[in-house]
Amino acid sequence: MSAPAPVAQLAALADDTRWAILGLLGASPRSASDLARELPVSRQAIAKHLAVLEQAGLVAAERDGRAVRYRALGASLSALADRLDAIGRGWDARLARIAAIAEADPRS
Amino acid sequence: MSAPAPVAQLAALADDTRWAILGLLGASPRSASDLARELPVSRQAIAKHLAVLEQAGLVAAERDGRAVRYRALGASLSALADRLDAIGRGWDARLARIAAIAEADPRS
DNA sequence: TCGATCCGCAACCCTAGGGTTGCAGGAGGT
């Protein structure tokens, strides 16, 4: 019923460098070269990360002349958050129900 | 201001096998051996995954005789979701503000 | 036109970590 766990997006978020990138893009849009100047990794490494983030829908690219400006998509992150919250609530609801049954029928 | 990005928890969630485990534990608590019987991986692999999940606070262990029963902690997942949602909203708010300024002062 | 950037592709290195097998220790059941 619930959609398959969004592992791809979570994997994209499971990296410190990518969070550093997202932090900067969440403050203001900028290009890969800009990011490379502010972070301790090469531009190509950043390009790879941006590709992953774009694939995951967490970032959007916008070509502006020879530069490519990226911006963080907060709505995507919030959407992911909603799905996780729903799953978490689902677990607790089911487990609480089981606990209640165990209480009412105490044959351990 | 905002707490450091919860990369550890996200990394714990960035794996299909662990989601399979969480799905089962979210339906009803069970032991590592139980899980090994229902999943196509060895018990030791599952034990490693459970250690990761426990470390991330997404699962709780409860010793019952010689068995160790695990259960999913939905509240933790929901808490993580809240943090992500807040971050996402933060990005959009800041970027929207920048867009508004650019609109009011259009010297591209 | 020429130089300075900016991007994209490709090859390569190296570690993190998911998976396996094997074995030893304990707790239960009969």
Add this chain to the structure above:
DNA sequence: ACCTCCTGCAACCCTAGGGTTGCGGATCGA
């Protein structure tokens, strides 16, 4: 006491992927 089942360590294999360097193509500014 004995056998069974579950857990915990340890060593090991192997791929995914984060990082680097190097090069070639394209675009902007002077």
